[in-house]
Amino acid sequence: MLEFGTGGFRGIIADDFNKTNLKLIAQAISDIYHERNYHTPIYLGYDYRFMSDYASVWISETLQANNIKVIISKSEVTTPEIMYTCKKNNVDFGIMITASHNPYFYNGVKVFQQEGMDAEKVLTDLIEKKINSLKEYKTSPLQEGIRNNLISYIDIHDDFINNIASFLTPIKNKNIKVLIDPLYGTGSITLGHLLNTMGIKNPTIIHNTHDPLFGGMVPNPTKINLIKDASLVKENHYDLAISTDSDCDRLGVLDENGNYVDANEILASLYYYLVKYRGEKGDIVKNLATSNLVDKVAEKLGYKCHEVDVGFKNISSAIKKYDALIGGESSGGLTIRNYIFGKDSTFASALFLEMVSNLNKPVSKIIKEVKDFASFHYIILEDQMDYKNKEYILKTCKEKQPKFTYKLKNEVHLNNNYKYYFEDGSWALLRFSGTEKVIRIFVEMPNYEDAKENVKIIKDFVTEIETVGV
Incomplete structure (x- = not known):
């Protein structure tokens, strides 16, 4: 099952980032495009990652097979260049082939909606649902799309x-x-x-x-x-x-x-x-x-x-x-x-x-x-840790809190985040990454020693939860 997080789809090259899955993603986007009666072209860019240029071709072949006009960057681009081009040309969809800051063996697909904005969760959830219900996709050769004026190229950099x-x-x-x-x-x-x-x-x-x-x-x-x-x-x-x-x-x-x-x-x-x-x-x-x-x-x-x-x-x-x-x-x-x-x-x-x-x-x-x-000189520390059972950790966090050394004022649970606010203005955050299977931990306090101690308290808290939940 393919998943879309805060940064779209990311996968390991030749594992879940492969030709078939990319064409399924393109087919899902094509189905939504036609269901919503869109008519604007889709701008598509790609970066320096391994297979990004090939991936742009595979996706374009499926989009144009669904009678969607695709405008591809002439060469490698940054993600913001595609976002800018989508916003400027007022299109409904844009696509970027990248895995952003992930290790070299990853690649991925970012999807943009109207005004060149990152796709909202409603849209990424819909794409994900459609992908995982598809059993086939349309495709036709790149050159056919070029001959039929469904595929063209654009130089973005100067603009x-x-x-x-x-x-x-x-x-x-x-x-x-x-x-x-x-x-x-x-x-x-x-x-x-x-x-x-x-x-x-x-x-x-x-x-x-x-x-x-x-x-x-x-x-x-x-x-x-x-x-x-x-x-x-x-x-x-x-x-x-x-x-x-x-x-x-x-x-x-x-x-x-x-x-x-x-x-x-x-x-x-x-x-x-x-x-x-x-x-x-x-x-x-x-x-x-x-x-x-x-x-x-x-x-x-x-x-x-x-x-x-x-x-x-x-x-x-x-x-x-x-x-x-x-x-x-x-x-x-x-x-x-x-x-x-x-x-x-x-x-x-x-x-x-x-x-x-x-x-x-x-x-x-x-x-x-x-x-x-x-008049602000607090210290912020960041750390991360692996986890096994996300749902159990989230459920337990609703019932109890880490034993912080600072007096807790209130806490906020927002999606995959638990943020703890302390009476002196300090805070701590436990959040599940949307792009990697890790828990990210942030603590901001008046000094390094206290921040470090409370980072450890959160890590020990999560470890204890997982130990009990095994």
Whole structure:
């Protein structure tokens, strides 16, 4: 049985990510397309992962066999490029072949709905239901679709970068020394183009070749994956380093000392910059796993922070609902009002570079300025653990709580998340990942020791539940 999570379908290559399953996915989408009387073309993109180009052909062959026009990217693209193209052309469906930040042996399919938004759960549930009820699919050769004008190709890159540029203000310091690490992903295409458009002189770009093994790394710009980059920053005196995941919707940053700037700090600093220095107006949206630093910055700026469930589609929906200026999450994705309804690291990189250039301050000083402004200096820790019985753990969490060292104020159960709020403003989160079979744990507290202790308390709590439930 194929499953669609918060990031669509992801599977192991040659196991559940295979030609038959991809064509079943395409057939399910085709059936829904016709049931809803859609008439717009479907834009389809693919990234650098192994078999992504083949997968785009297999899916296109089934879509066009169902008399659906398909417009395919001429070459590899980032996920946000397809989201942007879908939004611009006001189409009903878009598809991206990627497994985002998962290990190299994964690939997957992301589906977008109207306005280029991530597919809502109602739609992904329907796709999943149809896939698992299908026994066959239609297909016809790619060349037949080309002859019948059902399949064509498009170059997206220039239009995408020009759109990003329209959201920027001119930068003052074009001599900032920046290291770019796309981790062998398609960010190597867009980031190079972006820096040239912004006029930033002589950037250094590493890991920018096509390597479906991603250099043996998990292609995610986490702190541990940027350790070598940190050495390069210090040795070569870079002002900052920017890194993106394999399909370029997650962002990681290192400051001038090689220290990791986490996604919470990136989101808070950009919001602060947009309001305080660019004069933009509006609230901010974050997910359950994002630091209260964001709330405090919003409060000091005279605005409100809206908290939503994990999944960027929820952030996009809240931005629309509240007409918020910006929204983002702790995993490294963000967007702003009137841009695409999805996270984009090329765009986030552009904003961050603009901020650093125009404030003409070291990154570490900017982050300190933001935290001092918010009077907020808590520590957030993240961890994860495997699990066996999801339903039993969720059921038990309804009945009792971990024995935290902080006094509990209240708790919120939202889908696969349990968030615990403490009286001093600290919090802890236990959530089941929608893309991997792991429990993710987040704790934000005034100091590292307390945060570490309460992470362990949650892990011990889950272990005890599973031991009893065996």
